[in-house]
Amino acid sequence: MMIATTTIRIDHATLPDQFDRSRMNAVAEAIEAALREEGIKAEASDLFSHLKVELPTAELAAASAVLADMKLI
Structure with missing residues (x-):
């Protein structure tokens, strides 16, 4: 069975100030955790x-x- 997937892109420059742009892997992990x-x-x-x-x-x-x-979109 094939599952349709969607990709959402979030530009680094549009991240709210609450996110540390110097630690983008941590931001990605926070997004995954919130969705999970x-x-x-x-x-x-x-x-x-x-x-x-x-x-x-x-x-x-x-x-x-x-x-x-999360103010990401």
Whole structure:
């Protein structure tokens, strides 16, 4: 069975001040943890200029709510 996935990109420059831009791996881990607390299985990683969050498309609405609460989108 194939599962559709969605990728969300968050530009480093748009991160709220509450996040330490010098520790982008820690920011990615915090995003993963927040999504996991809501039962959303996602993978977040730091790329050159942005964070990449991959998750099942079926969980996009719930993930968007979490990311909005974090002021990331």
